[in-house]
Amino acid sequence: MPVPAVPDTVIETDALVIGAGPVGLFQAFQLGLLGLSAHLVDVLPQAGGQCVALYADKPIYDIPAVPVCTGRELTERLLSQIAPFRPGLHFGHEVQTLQLLDDGRFAVGTGSDCGAGPQFLARSVFVAAGVGAFTPRRLKVPGLEAHAQRQVVHHPEDVTPFAGQRVLVVGGDEAALLRAAQLAEHPCATQVILLHRRDQFSADADLLARVAALRAAGRLQVVIGQISAAHTADDRLQAVTVLGVQGDEVLWPLDVLIVCLGLSPRLGPIVDWGLEMERKLLRVDLATFETRLPGVYAVGDINTYPGKKKLILCGFHEATLAAHAAHDRLRPQEHGPLLYTTSSALLHRRLGLTS
Template identity: 65%
Template sequence: MPPAAPTFRTDALVIGAGPVGLFQAFQLGLLGLSVQIVDALPQAGGQCVELYADKPILDIPGLVECSGRELIERLLAQLAPLAPGWHLGQEVTRLTRRDDGRFDVACAAGTAFDAGAVFVCAGVGAFQPRRLKVPGLDGLEGRHLHYHPGTDAATLARFAGRRVLVIGGDEAALSRAAALAERDGQPPVQLMHRRDVLQAEAPLLARIDALRQTGRIVFHAAQLAAARQDAAGRLLQVDITQPDGSLCTLDLDALIVCLGLSPRLGPIADWGLAMERKLLSVDPATFETSQPGIHAAGDIVSYPGKKKLILCGFHEATLAAHAAHERLRPDERGPLLYTSSSTLLQQRLGRRT
């Protein structure tokens, strides 16, 4: 019998690791609250990384220009000294309020949380990858079949020396194919899209073209027809259907699929929270939902004058954090502290000993 999944006791649980969720965790940690972060995707970043990682963002205060990926890297660096707990690749499925006002929260994978407050920063919902529906893929996911895997060095290293087929024709697929193909000693990476028209920023398209020219990437304008496994459940081969209707067989060790992400509100809709047009209704003074102790910030919230901008999400997360701090630590209420002058805040950020 497998051991029971751990339960993490925390002041605050942040659901969503996009830019607003990361800043939410930062503000909570800055106030001295313990934080755990959970996200359905295998890496932090949300829409910024998955939808416009290399596209310019021009309206973040103090930054003339940054890419979605750079913004997430900066937010992660800012958050790092506060050392939150991370639970990526997990979707929250259950949330119940206890008689003592705390929350029992559980993920589909079994991980559980005992939280004093919950912060829903899930954008327009949990992003779920569009999945392949072809014969022969049953039981491969997570071992030989990977949907939108992370782009960090440790994740890419898992594919070292393996024969990989990347499926997709946008930035998400191309960036992963290029990163793998550029690794020393990597077998040629197979890249497949339904037609030979790829969509990404010019520098990434140039990388892909150069790798195709040198044979580091082999491109197929085709669609997946079937897969075959051996008796041990290892991926052996896939059949792909070419434009003329003929079949071609590829010997593989792994499939990486990047066919886009679909936001899904999911279990949040069943938590009994007041909603308006699939958005959570909040008090704009505290960003508390209709359930005391559950706050929300970012694209998932609705209130008079709401604007779906990242900088507005930062403001919402700040007010939500301070409201929760007042409820969880009423004895610590006092004058507002500033990072420019507060020794306490500077110590929490590792700037003073």
């Protein structure tokens, strides 16, 4: 097919990294060392992948030279490490289409609940999607999806914009309790309700004590039950009906519904890209970590090969070899001896250590 004209809204880059977990972030670092520009796209609202989504504050003990760090700390260090290369970071978008063009570049389209997202023309693509795109579990209540991203939000990173409104938080794990507590503690808090299907919650002892204190002080109300209906007027969500454990129904007026029912991974559109798969994993060349489609690489938990181990450390190794393979493919004229960050003046300039 002919190469399409490039609209102003399309971002051109040497590499597009799908997934901003630890391996995706380290992929961007290795690409930056080699002088390749990179953009990262992740369906989650922040970097870190499952390290932040599932165990942000739990310890990790097997990162080289780091005796212990949390998933959040590891992510922050990796973001600091890639900062000199200024990669583009695009959160809250899912990569939906990948098309190989006649000139060897890839047209990549993204989207979100709000519609089309950024579009890319990339000379190479790195799939670092872990076990799949982590997407929020939804409430299957008719009428709620129409208010997504306006009044119905899933796992918001910052709850400050909702302070001072009537907020109903749904969920019983740490994510739900933390957001309910933050809202109830805000100086502008009005009505904060935590809704869960049973009076049992999963969180660390400190957070449970924090929620109990807010309940005792009357700043946070806990309701046991499930949403059974949504009520809309003038194109706005006005209230929900909550079905209690005894079969009673109560109408709760609200301004904002925050849903924290956990995250579930799914492969999504990757299965339609014509890549060779084995048990929902991408098969790769062990020397380059390239998939069956030249120019498309897979690193981290999303790939498979003989001897594969699903460890962050292994993902870092894969990202390094994949970056060098892409560099040799895109810039064969620059192929030469391996450079080391301890002694290379070129790498020092790229890292911003010298001018």
